[in-house]
Amino acid sequence: MDRDDTTLRVLSTSDLAGLDITLADVVDTVEQAYRTLAAGTSDNPRKLTVKPDDGHSVSYAMLGRDGVRNVVAIKTSYKHGLHENRDKQHYYTTLTIYDDVTGLPVAMMDCSRIGSLRTPAVSALLARECAPDATTALVIGTGTQGRLALPFLLTTLPKLDRLLLCGTHPDGIAAVRTELARHFPDRDVExxxxxxxxxxxADVIVATAGAHTAAAVEADWLKPGATAILVGHGLAPSTLHRADRVIATSEAQMRVTGTDMADSKGNLPAVDLELPVVVSGVSKARTSAKQRIFAYNSGLVVTDIALGHRFAQLATDRKLGTEVALWR
Structure with a gap:
């Protein structure tokens, strides 16, 4: 079907699952999005959040523009059952992309795979910038983010020779081992x-556990020069408040989504640098080898847009997806 202004390519979970993309390609795509944002050619407004008083669900809406790819997109995310175990929760996330040159819609897609790749790629970039000589990495959690954390760390930290995993769910532990073997068949995890x-x-700790985890690394446990990256849960607030340096993908988003790390007065410390500035080469994440660094990975929609557009290109090349006459 010829594309026009009434049709939209819809890419399902299964459509995206069939697309091959290397970890290095994902990292490069995400890094380019950060560099573009730092150069001032992309836009990433603060996310909108809706959460009921009883906290049983949370919804996000994020709009952004990629100035290199010349696309505009909106991402929506809805999670229900936050007080339930993970297997009882409902989670839906979508990304809708428009071409800002032709004015035509590009695609609407399930964003779960994009998020499952983008987030560990961002952690790997944080690790590369904050701990380039790391030899030991610890991942806390075996959920969606924990399962790809080690393969991505190995992609950006070539000196890693010891991989540690803290997890309690047998299926999750098995999934971590499976993903590691798929990408790095000669490596194993302790x-x-x-x-x-x-x-x-550990030189690098990536905390990806769910909200119900009992794991909480304290600042006193970190050796000099360690980098602690928070994605989900698994780090105690002391790792933030006693850090020598604080790096965030976005300070504004950290202050919205990182409130569980606040002190007794509800305060969060100032962020020293944001990741887009670091990967652009303007500033260094680390100014001393002994600094303990806390890094907050909240994700930015421009990275979802860049990776989503990359998937849309791959899907179009393979003629995947369904053309829907949405506006006809």
């Missing part, structure tokens, strides 16, 4: 039971 001991050994 399952740790003493979190404090493992944290003291």
């Amino acid at each position: 399952l740790v039971t003493n979190l404090a001991s493992a944290a003291r050994d």
Whole structure:
């Protein structure tokens, strides 16, 4: 079907699952989005959040523009059942992209795979900038983000020789091992039971656990020069408040979504640098080898847009998706 201003290509979960993309391609796409944002040619307004008083659900809406790809997109995210176990929660996220040159819609897609790739890629970029010589990495959590954390870290940290995992769910642990073997068949991961001991050994810690986790790395457990990256849960607030440096993908978003890390007065410390500035080369994340760095990975919609557009290109090349006459 010829594209016009009444049709929209809809890409389902299964459409996107069939697309091959390398971890290096994902990292490069995400990094380009940050560089473009730092150059001032992209727009990434603060996300809108809606959450009922009882906290049973949360909804986000994020609008952005990629100035290199010349596309505009909006991402929506809705999670229901936050007080339930993960298997009882409902989660839906979509990305709708428009071509800002032709004025035509590009695609509407399930955004779950994009998020599952984008987030660990961002953690890997944070790790590369904050701990380029890291040899030991610890991942906390075995959910969606935990399963790809190690393969992405190995992509950006070539000196890693020891991989540690803290998790309690057998299926999740097995999934982490499966993903690692798929991307790096010659590597294995050590399952740790003493979190404090493992944290003291780690150069990089990536905390991806769910809200119900009992894991909470304290600042005293971090060795000099360690980098602690928060994606979900697994770090105690002390790792933020006692950090020598604080790096965030976005300080504004950290202040919206990172309130569980606030002190007893509800305050969060100032952010020293944002990741787009760091990857652009303007400033260095680390100014001393002994600094303990806290990094907050909240994700920016411009990275979803760039990666979503990359997937849309791959899907179009393979003629995947369904053309829907949405506006006819």
